[in-house]
Amino acid sequence: MSVKDMIVESDQLLDWYDRHARVMPWRVSPADRKAGVRPNPYHVWMSEVMLQQTTVAAVRDYHVKFTTLWPTVQDLAAAPDSDVMEAWAGLGYYARARNLLKCARAVVADHGGVFPQTLEGLLALPGVGPYTAAAVAAIAYDVPATVVDGNVERVMSRLFNVETPLPKAKPELTVHAARLTPDTRPGDYAQAVMDLGATICTPKSPACVICPLTAGCLARAAGTAATLPRKLPKKPQPLRRGTAYIARRADGAYLLERRPDKGLLGGMLGWPGGEWAVDKPAAAPPLAADWQVAPDPALHTFTHFHLELTVCYAHVGQGANPESGSFIALDPNGLPTVMRKAFDIALNYLDD
DNA sequence: CAATCGTGGCC
């Protein structure tokens, strides 16, 4: 593809974006951008962290909640860890929440509360990798950085009919994406490619008929669009088993444990019950009580294993003294989803 | 570098 053709593709994409940009709480519309309205870097950064491996639909309400609870990066930096983890509950990939807070504190402590405006400066922040650094630089600061996310990989693999499977194809796709990035409106361009990938150049049934880039698309010409990008096969997911002990004290408080920062659901509250493993070891209850076993287990699927969680429940007295964890006035919405599932099952029996 | 790390929606 010639330089002239690339400019044509970029312009067509920007024209399409001007007419079809999706509305999002953290986004400044193309029209407002042209009128001189600047995106809020704090809002952009937060949206990009939340959007890592997460759909726009899932992120929207969380972004509104976070920017309402903590309107500035200084507010977030001053927030207690537990408040931030509770607010993130349900969004998944909880390392992002821990890094979000670390990053806010670094921006306040090391950068005077202003986000760095260079790729290198952004990359040095916790939870900010190549994608997020490029996205913030381009969208918030008009730096002609190239974003390469799953959408861009898919669009480039089709535009240039790249048949090498991911992740091996990533360097090649990155080169294509970089050569298409225009010097003007790099932020709008980045969002345009991602919007295109999310709404038209979709994984399963791409809407090539209404695609603004259909004329120059090599996969469209070759008839391979729906099969790209190629990916290496995934491993089967094992089944792990575990136990959740749900103790309700007479005053309505529940026994919960704060999970260690590293590992699955790190930093989140959860039910006592020991490790989850393929060969389930007998997990001892956290305290002596008249434990009952719920007939239906909690079922949940994580990224790399399925979980079958046996739910045990008990009423305990006001003087109950657990070996670990503490009794907390529970907001189920502040728990990770798998813990909330176990709680919902226990509630069916605790009130009997 | 391959593995780890959540969740909800979709067909």
Add this chain to the structure above:
DNA sequence: TGGCCAAGATT
């Protein structure tokens, strides 16, 4: 209905 998928970072 179960596998696939989503604006990846970290180790």
